[in-house]
Amino acid sequence: MTYATSATGPFYHGTRADLAVGDLLAPGFTSNYADRKLSWIYFSGTLDAATWGCELAKGEGRERIYIVEPTGAFEDDPNLTDKRFPGNPTESYRSREPLRIVGEVEKWEPHPPERLAEMKAALARMEAEGGAEIID
Numbered sequence: 001m002t003y004a005t006s007a008t009g010p011f012y013h014g015t016r017a018d019l020a021v022g023d024l025l026a027p028g029f030t031s032n033y034a035d036r037k038l039s040w041i042y043f044s045g046t047l048d049a050a051t052w053g054c055e056l057a058k059g060e061g062r063e064r065i066y067i068v069e070p071t072g073a074f075e076d077d078p079n080l081t082d083k084r085f086p087g088n089p090t091e092s093y094r095s096r097e098p099l100r101i102v103g104e105v106e107k108w109e110p111h112p113p114e115r116l117a118e119m120k121a122a123l124a125r126m127e128a129e130g131g132a133e134i135i136d
Contacts, residue, residue: 007091013043013068013099014053016061024098025068041099042077043068045091051108055116056123065105072097 013025027041044050047065054063074095076088111119 007045007093009045011043011045011068011070012047012050012105013066014050014057015064016054016057016059017064018061019066019101021101021103023101025101026098027096040094040096042092042094043099044093047105047108049090049092051111055111056119065108066101067103067105068099069102070095070097071100
């Protein structure tokens with residue numbers, strides 16, 4: 001298996017999808033955040049980034065953080081590393097190969113409601129200004 005990064009995990013994926021250990025998260029489905037299909041699947045090496053992922057995901061399902069294992073090559077997520085966090089301190093990655101769910105984080109600390117509201121407002125402003133585009 002070749003990686004475009006030296007990251008070794010553990011890795012996480014925050015979502016509202018109800019999945020099980022052994023299921024695959026694959027690219028080509030509608031994004032958690034945009035109303036379009038993406039050719040990458042996104043994940044993180046930090047629980048904090050995965051927490052943002054599930055808290056900001058669209059939908060009505062329960063917020064979940066899955067522990068995932070890449071099945072192929074992956075690279076730094078340019079949506080964050082090129083735009084907002086040079087050097088990838090959020091340990092955000094993407095892959096064109098599926099991620100296998102190997103577990104679920106049962107207990108995690110949500111962000112404070114006011115911080116979540118601030119983030120949602122900032123994202124809404126970015127979208128209104130045309131700056132929320134996902135590099136696919």
